[in-house]
Amino acid sequence: MAAREYDVAVVGGGLVGAATAWGLAREGCRVALLDEGDRAVRASRGNFALVWVQSKGLGLAPYAGWTIRSSDAWAGFAAILKDETGLDVCFQRPGGFHLALSEKELEARAEVLKRLHNQPGIVDYKTEILDHSQVARMLPDIGPEVVGASYCPLDGHVNSLRLFRTLHQAIHARGVDYLPSHRVDDIQREGGVFRLLTPQGEVRAGRVALAAGNANMRLAPMVGLEAPMKPERGQIVVTERLRPFLNYPVVTLRQTDEGTVMIGDSKEEGTDPARITLGVAATEAERAVRQFPLLANVNVVRTWSAIRVMTQDGFPIYDESETHPGAFVLCCHSGVTLAANHALTVAPMIARGALDKALVAPFSARRFHVQEAA
């Protein structure tokens, strides 16, 4: 079988890979999107769908600016996708809440935000601490145990499954070759061309962009890069469809455009996505009922667990290879929030052949090597 040749091979068919492939196709590149088969760990099918700003950047101030850039670009990104596909990903940005169920939780929340905003070079994203009555004006159904909240006007959410479908429809329409069951076993570079070896044969490309989530840990060393990851399991509880009662997303709870309430935000170490631990799901549900007592007799229709893509320090990695020019790696937890950046900012950099250091230098994996980074 003759090898297929492309300008760029994107590895990973989830939200990060699909957004990047779409952005590359918009730049006029011939793109192949290599995906695994049905048994792959699909973080993009299990996420919580927030486009979230508040709390991002504690410990790495440029991450706040990077997140806000994507959050600001999201409405335009959604509009272009709608224009190209006719599909609405239901992006809404009413601002979002982080609710506190005790004074202690509220103080801890205020302290985190203070430390975050005290960092040099931080972009102020206008998060406020509100008391119970201020929160109740915007979220009338909160329970008496909610003592207050932080509110950030930049937060929002989408229908992330529809985003996933829309991106795949958009890349198809732009002529990207989606190649399922193409798990990459090895990547070799010969005469300036990357050869991606898969069970379905070889794919050749002038550039390669690794966007395979936690699997980047395995792939990055093939092209002289690194992606230290620390996968985390999260569990989500989903209710029956309800009439709209919640006009703002809460970091642990949101009502989707179709009426279901998603309850989530648990974090456990572990990489078995098939495992549901009832204790965790029950704790999530119990806190949700304390936040919104009207949920007490609502039926749960689904629970699932999924693996979060997470780097070892929780911040994104964008890097290009020194030993294998033309090879790039993209890792991040927030494939939904940062989708607009990946499509509209990072993809054009890869199309030009070099990352824009002014924007993404802080996200190099060199930070994991203290001496080198210094």
Add this chain to the structure above:
Amino acid sequence: MFKRLHDTATVTITVDGQPVRARIGDTVAAALLAAGIDHCRTTPVTGAPRAPYCLMGVCFDCLVTIDGVGNRQGCLVPVREGMAVATQIGKREAGR
């Protein structure tokens, strides 16, 4: 559409405020079908009418509001004297 095989003791429930006679031991779904009621809910997304279908707790097409609690599966709840059944219109209201 459906006819009773035997007449047995009955109870009276209300459906959207109208009295309906049901047989003791009927499920709500069976009582609605026997009374010739052609739909018990409308769907949350398109508003299409739906009637009880599988009658064994699987399909969720027989959702109704019973005594003020929405999205109950009519095929799993036995009738009781005085029970108030209401058509489930679209999405359930939280807290009801």
